[in-house]
Amino acid sequence: MGITERKEKQKLEIRKMILDASMKLFIEEGYENVTIRKIADIIEYSPTTVYLYFKDKDEIFYHLHEQGFARLTEINQNLAGIDNPLMRLYKMGENYLHFGLENPEYYDIMFIQHGPMKALMEREDCNWHYGDSALNLLKQTVNEAMENGVIYKGNVEAASMAVWGMVHGLVSLAIRERFDKLIPKEEIPAMVNKSLNWFLSAVDKRS
Amino acid sequence: MGITERKEKQKLEIRKMILDASMKLFIEEGYENVTIRKIADIIEYSPTTVYLYFKDKDEIFYHLHEQGFARLTEINQNLAGIDNPLMRLYKMGENYLHFGLENPEYYDIMFIQHGPMKALMEREDCNWHYGDSALNLLKQTVNEAMENGVIYKGNVEAASMAVWGMVHGLVSLAIRERFDKLIPKEEIPAMVNKSLNWFLSAVDKRS
DNA sequence: AAAAATACTTAACATTGTTAATATTCCAAA
DNA sequence: TTTGGAATATTAACAATGTTAAGTATTTTT
Numbered sequence: 001m002g003i004t005e006r007k008e009k010q011k012l013e014i015r016k017m018i019l020d021a022s023m024k025l026f027i028e029e030g031y032e033n034v035t036i037r038k039i040a041d042i043i044e045y046s047p048t049t050v051y052l053y054f055k056d057k058d059e060i061f062y063h064l065h066e067q068g069f070a071r072l073t074e075i076n077q078n079l080a081g082i083d084n085p086l087m088r089l090y091k092m093g094e095n096y097l098h099f100g101l102e103n104p105e106y107y108d109i110m111f112i113q114h115g116p117m118k119a120l121m122e123r124e125d126c127n128w129h130y131g132d133s134a135l136n137l138l139k140q141t142v143n144e145a146m147e148n149g150v151i152y153k154g155n156v157e158a159a160s161m162a163v164w165g166m167v168h169g170l171v172s173l174a175i176r177e178r179f180d181k182l183i184p185k186e187e188i189p190a191m192v193n194k195s196l197n198w199f200l201s202a203v204d205k206r207s
Numbered sequence: 208m209g210i211t212e213r214k215e216k217q218k219l220e221i222r223k224m225i226l227d228a229s230m231k232l233f234i235e236e237g238y239e240n241v242t243i244r245k246i247a248d249i250i251e252y253s254p255t256t257v258y259l260y261f262k263d264k265d266e267i268f269y270h271l272h273e274q275g276f277a278r279l280t281e282i283n284q285n286l287a288g289i290d291n292p293l294m295r296l297y298k299m300g301e302n303y304l305h306f307g308l309e310n311p312e313y314y315d316i317m318f319i320q321h322g323p324m325k326a327l328m329e330r331e332d333c334n335w336h337y338g339d340s341a342l343n344l345l346k347q348t349v350n351e352a353m354e355n356g357v358i359y360k361g362n363v364e365a366a367s368m369a370v371w372g373m374v375h376g377l378v379s380l381a382i383r384e385r386f387d388k389l390i391p392k393e394e395i396p397a398m399v400n401k402s403l404n405w406f407l408s409a410v411d412k413r414s
Numbered sequence: 415a416a417a418a419a420t421a422c423t424t425a426a427c428a429t430t431g432t433t434a435a436t437a438t439t440c441c442a443a444a
Numbered sequence: 445t446t447t448g449g450a451a452t453a454t455t456a457a458c459a460a461t462g463t464t465a466a467g468t469a470t471t472t473t474t
Contacts, residue, residue, distance in 0.1 A: 120388070132389060162402035169376025196369070
């Protein structure tokens with residue numbers, strides 16, 4: 001069946017074209033400038049053609065959100081050599097904060113916008129793999145830190161979500177302008193780092 | 208000048224009608240159902256009339272966001288009698304988490320949506336009073352807790368933002384569906400409370 | 415009573431996501 | 445080779461949105 005195979009390939013190619021165009025728009029012009037018509041312009045098809053390859057706009061954003069996770073995962077490669085779990089926790093937090101502040105648009109679709117999650121719900125495979133594995137990495141580290149006795153012990157999941165919550169809270173308050181009237185803009189990155197530092201020092205049980 | 212005075216009064220009345228209609232729509236039908244045309248329908252004026260009283264939609268949302276803060280402030284009245292700063296911190300966190308999970312739409316305009324902050328920037332008095340005083344209340348409590356030696360000492364502002372970040376992170380991850388695929392929906396409120404508890408136990412220096 | 419300022423509305427613009435109906439292309443069977 | 449039907453693509457349109465320009469009443473001032 002060489003023909004249907006080629007057709008299949010072509011179909012995937014156009015899907016890729018659509019995603020590439022979306023990503024280009026997303027990166028160069030931001031979230032709100034990713035419109036079906038602009039995507040169609042870039043790939044030189046009519047707007048409605050997009051709907052032959054994706055159910056709706058949210059499904060496209062779901063794929064962009066995946067790419068965001070790929071980038072964050074790549075950044076987290078620098079954790080590999082760190083043995084001390086508290087140090088690793090610190091570096092993870094720093095990576096997360098830095099990624100969020102430097103890539104607010106990515107961060108938005110990964111952790112704030114409704115769209116990608118709506119699309120996820122309607123998928124055949126509706127597991128949030130990326131979120132799941134990111135949280136698992138965190139839980140692993142927290143667990144290790146607890147067992148080593150370097151941080152206060154307790155429910156690993158609850159503690160991990162507290163940590164995630166804290167860094168997510170700082171990033172999302174920052175990129176949604178909730179710090180702008182409270183502290184000078186240029187001090188925000190340093191401040192969120194200080195917050196992370198205080199937090200990790202506070203939970204450090206070796207002191 | 209009785210006439211201009213009456214006129215002034217009428218003008219404020221229509222402003223109030225617009226805000227009331229917006230609030231009604233907001234509460235009964237949610238954020239995305241607050242449209243200029245629906246507001247106009249309720250107050251029985253044409254859509255364009257709304258623009259004679261408010262610069263744009265964001266300015267309306269700015270006022271709704273204020274109402275949200277009023278509600279949260281009211282809830283926080285129950286902190287008055289609590290002397291132990293750590294206990295007060297705990298209750299503040301619990302209030303915040305509960306308010307956010309129970310009033311996701313309010314929470315959205317208060318801490319997530321861009322709109323109200325955009326409107327704030329363009330005001331003559333562009334201070335974020337509500338955010339400022341909420342953060343001050345927190346800083347005061349954190350400061351007290353540090354001086355009493357019940358929590359790890361350090362930069363008060365950084366620590367306060369860590370606390371705020373944590374509760375905000377938990378609420379916003381929850382209401383933007385980031386927990387839905389990670390833990391059963393009915394366990395979310397209990398889980399965020401456990402996170403807060405672990406956090407406060409961890410920073411508690413009396414143990 | 416005429417002129418000027420105020421208040422309000424009608425109509426329209428430029429977008430958006432999305433769908434129904436229609437046309438085109440392409441491949442397999444008659 | 446022609447024909448029929450599936451796959452693919454397009455045109456046109458719908459229903460909304462926020463917002464503005466232009467025009468019409470209404471009311472106040474001169």
